[in-house]
Amino acid sequence: MSPELVTLGVTTFLTLVVIMDPPGTVPVFLALTSSMQRAQRISAARQAVLVALGVIIAFTLFGRLIFDFLHVSVPAFQASGGLLLLLVALDLLTGKAEDPSPSATGVNVALVPLGTPLLAGPGAIVASMLAVENSDRSPAAWAVIMVAILLVHACLYLAMRFAGIIHRILKDGGVTVVTRLAGMLLAAIAVQLIADAVIAFARTV
Template sequence: MIIDFQMVFILFSSLFAILNPFGVIPPFLSLTSGYSESEKVKIIQKSMVAAFLILLVSGLLGKYIIAFFGVSIPAIRITGGVLVFIVALEIITGNSTKQKALKSNLPEQCYEVEDISVVPLTIPLYAGPGAISTMIALTAQSSSYIHLMYLTMALIMCIVISYIILRFSKDLEKKLGKVGFNVLTKLMGLMLMAIAVQMLLDGIGGFIGLENSANIIFNNT
């Protein structure tokens, strides 16, 4: 079997933009400021495993969930597009959930290693509603096992790269500086907004019966 690396890269780009591990770095460094390196590594490992399981289950069961509630695929696309657009807008304007976490007084239990790993680090800072809805949208249309395999490969790539980014987040922030880090985050937001608009256009096109030739993310493989 020949792997369609272009499709894997497209799926990876979509997921990586919505997950945006760079945006997790500031709250992560703030939440773990009093932890040793070994404790930080354990937190990252548990968070990435939790994120992988949450997103994988969302993708695998998403089609059955929307079928149970009688929701159409175009509706999922539009809903996902709206959520992703809101996330992208918050990233660009500097008012995202990730940044709010730095300004808010987090509950005392969040300073437990186990609690930080899943809440708030994984949900909602990393694998939030936008990421979950994107996974559902990416798997809702295609019944091909090859497509699911490509999506799983893309998800694994995102998790591995996110782990590396968080593992060396302190060094990365120092090298990029505040200005470089902000520019990178804004670029991720712009890319994410473009993906959101495409999802909205595909959803609207699905409702009115139009085929969008530009849409290659959701095509069956």
Template sequence: MDPTAYVTAFVTLFVVIDPVGLAPMFVALTGEMSHRQRRQVGFRAVCVAFLLLTLFGLAGEQILHGIGISLPAFRIAGGILLLLTAFDMLFERRTERREGQTAPEPQDPSVFPLAMPLLAGPGALATMILLSGQGEGWGYLAVIHLIMGAVLVIALVLFEMASGLARVLGRTGIMVVTRLFGMLLAALSVQFIIDGLKGSGLV
């Protein structure tokens, strides 16, 4: 497997999961908690997200075959979904949607909304299925899941640094980073669509 494919996988997952953008959201969800409670919530959220993403990474293609959907068709649909996510990031709708999810769950937001849908959202689940289907062998799958785990570890580290990070970046800095990730995700999602069209024989 071309090493650049693994770099692309990391960039794709990093952009879709968006740990930097989630750090201020984590602060908002855990604002009245102690540092220890924040650490526990962040750890639980990352563990649950890892399990969900692993499930879809390992069994997603079989699920698709079971309901009669081809992988090229899912690549195209997943690419379109990621493109819509990119538009949300570029035009700030994603931030507004996330901010709308912060009110409930004052006691323990680790499963909802942190793990699902913020960390392991529809875009991330679709990305794991798409990436897992782009190579062959358990070695490739293991590397993809290690990459996904690395992105979640980065998210956990940023959760630890969330308060200071939000102050350093400020709202303007977070907006700039989110838009940059949106541009990268738009390009990668178009590539998914092109790959799906090639796999279907239409191109």
């Protein structure tokens, strides 16, 4: 394998790891699945990762075509993702995410907000699209990018798969504290996404 491909793979992997942040998803995952049994939590982790993987691969392959067809800019997409995350953060801060409702105990939590926009958010989608833009788009380059994406999602699954161990250590009181902290962190991330989108919009004016 050429040094260029190695650099492409390592860069793509590290960029997505930093953006998708497998360790950082644990407190939010615990908060959103606090009312679930162990088997349900494992199923939610698997579904969330599969949804995120599907979204990331779809945008990696067809993202530029989708954006151009819909006449949607990257900042607009980023701002919408930030607003969605902000709503989730408010639920975590107010304790609504802990209420045992159908949306909190069923598959919907794995789809939204876990699968997207928490895991497959605007940052991860744009990063995967840029990896393609910065490559020579050869079959080998595509393969390296896909392997990097798969490895990142494997890390995400492992982090959430063993979140139950953390839950047993922290107990309910500890999870409540972590939930509030996760809400604040997620709110900060959401505001940053919106701010970056506004700045990008301002530069185009």
